[in-house]
Amino acid sequence: MTIHAEQEEPVLSDTARDRALAEELFAALRAKTGDGIGITRASYGEGESAALDIVAAKARALGLKTERDAGANLVVTLEGREPDLPFLACGSHLDSVRQGGNFDGAAGVVAGLAVLAGFRADGVAPRRTLKLYALRGEESARFGMAYMGSNALFGHLTPADLEARDARSGRTLAACMRDVGVAVERVAKGEPLLDAKRVGAWIELHIEQGPVLVARGLPIGIVTGIRGNLRHRSVECVGEAGHSGAVPRWLRRDAVFATAELITHLDRHWRTMLERGRDVVVTSGVFGTDPQEHAIARIPGIVRFSFEVRSQSKETLEAFYDLFLTECGLIGDERGVEFKLDRRIESAPATMDAEWTRRMKKAARGLGLPDEDIPSGAGHDAAVFANAGIPSAMIFVRNEQGSHNPREAMDMDDFLAGVAVMRAALKEAEQ
């Protein structure tokens, strides 16, 4: 059991029914797609298809209509009172990394099914039609790119993307998509498989992949935005190699000392921006002297490092990037080194819809749950929906030990709290 922050016990309706459904589905998914260590549901592969089948069968058993769309995703429908209006979509993905956890992705699909099934059982007829999407192809593990399922829906996959190959089988994404029934010819033409104007909202519940909710003692968080990023895969700091004993400080052009100072200055800027309330994280995940020429007794002439800044705000990303360039210039001048940048790579942030976020928070408060903001540092299908112009919202559920590993640990009580918030927000919107 996760230790909760002290608070009143929340009053959750439908909890017992949700718990039974969730326990049954998670157990079935684990039994079918377990690999002995974790679970494996390869994107556009066997485990993913099996997971879709498990959820579809359960949905039909609960009296809901199921179909596969042109992207071979599972779509579960609860017809609304005014079916000509744009429908409300919820869901997440059912694929996983190899030897991953059972909840990354699946939690959002199970949550959506619990909400639709609950409405169906209680005879609640929403104004707009509700659709649950169990998406394929969100994880980048198999084909080196993420959000293939949602990107295919909006016509964003290129022919080059479709030629990406699974390193293990050597098969292309196009071939694997075709196997499971995707309309690959339409995808290849960039034709949208789903008309964004027909979608009134996208609501996604997902486990948190970071440690914030655990550290803050919160069962859930309402996502305010999905961080974008600016990256350089490899910045080269070029100084001058030399004998470590024979060159004094004033004649050195040491690439390690220069880059260490750069990182330390970026750390100070980061701290200042946080103090001023900006959302930002900075990482240099790959960093090293050149194995071809480095030695203990040699002043390092070259360091190569990756640079990544992430923020929910485009302005903050650019502001930090400006500081980065300035520091490269100043430290370069000061220390006689040059920072050579490779191509800048960008990924746009996605903002969650203000109205839906407000509704989620109100629902949480109404249930006696905390309504705290949390940014999403990792990417999600919700970013693709949001950037397609669809009002989107996300609920994060507390999860220990990160994701993409078999040790991910979501407490069922936390999950049920997230489902309750989702249900209440949809009810408020659809009365």
Added chain:
Amino acid sequence: MTIHAEQEEPVLSDTARDRALAEELFAALRAKTGDGIGITRASYGEGESAALDIVAAKARALGLKTERDAGANLVVTLEGREPDLPFLACGSHLDSVRQGGNFDGAAGVVAGLAVLAGFRADGVAPRRTLKLYALRGEESARFGMAYMGSNALFGHLTPADLEARDARSGRTLAACMRDVGVAVERVAKGEPLLDAKRVGAWIELHIEQGPVLVARGLPIGIVTGIRGNLRHRSVECVGEAGHSGAVPRWLRRDAVFATAELITHLDRHWRTMLERGRDVVVTSGVFGTDPQEHAIARIPGIVRFSFEVRSQSKETLEAFYDLFLTECGLIGDERGVEFKLDRRIESAPATMDAEWTRRMKKAARGLGLPDEDIPSGAGHDAAVFANAGIPSAMIFVRNEQGSHNPREAMDMDDFLAGVAVMRAALKEAEQ
């Protein structure tokens, strides 16, 4: 021509004779041991033996007595007026790295021969016997350890050292030593081949392997000491890996940011110590995240780096090492990382003899040359002689582009200035 600092043109006696000898010998060495790119005189190998032969033949032609000692080094003798007194030794080494330069080592041997030959030609009879040593086996390039020739003289090579192998031929140091006539059985027993009490001084001229004399516009420098060092081959900073987007600053245990801060703090301490007049250089030549697990989007959980501090002063080495330990502890606590140290490796500094250093400086001033101090950051045979209790002194000659490469560039005028200082200092001592 190197640009000299503005000063009166020095008055050098014997310059023309020294120049002719030096040009002849350097040309002969280059012709015999050139490899097409640089020069190669492998330790206890063919090129080294050829170089010894060239110098021996020239010494005999100049009327000097030559022999090989039990270490197979060339010894050239000019008998003194009181031959029972401890003799004065000068010289350097004749081996080189592969594709190295012609002056690293050889300059000191040629300088010694010029002094002995000059005395012989002018009928100068010193009080004490003068011996020139053309040493073998100074470079670590072939067998992975340096100063084999001088260490063998003082009984410092171990049986394990003798089993070190040349990576190219696979042959042991012992076998290669035996080939050229070293009394390997005595070396293996740790028996000194030279009685340190018989040696009154060791005087070595060497090209500077760093850029200080070039940068300061000085043709020569008088070495005050040879830096020792404290090292860790690999310090491991252990933090925690995590998703670069999903973990906020306050929950990070980023090994790159922690180690960057450590290096930056060490840099500040270094600057402070220099401002307070300490001799110290600090280097982290090998630095990197773990290629097995690093990624652009992953907070680095591990960094491994080498640490090296060098100083002429044992006290300064230990003081800096204390600061290093303190910073590891403070930054470790602050950032939730741990710095794990491997075995500490030490090399003792060597102090040059005060009386001989004074004599060198006086000689330089008498010749209209600058008499500036310079520390030796690189190791030299002189450190082995000094730590064997023999009063030792070194003259550095300005040299561009470092050593251990074919581009090393010593100006003949600078070399002749060094020879003149050596001669004048020996004259003063032996009158």
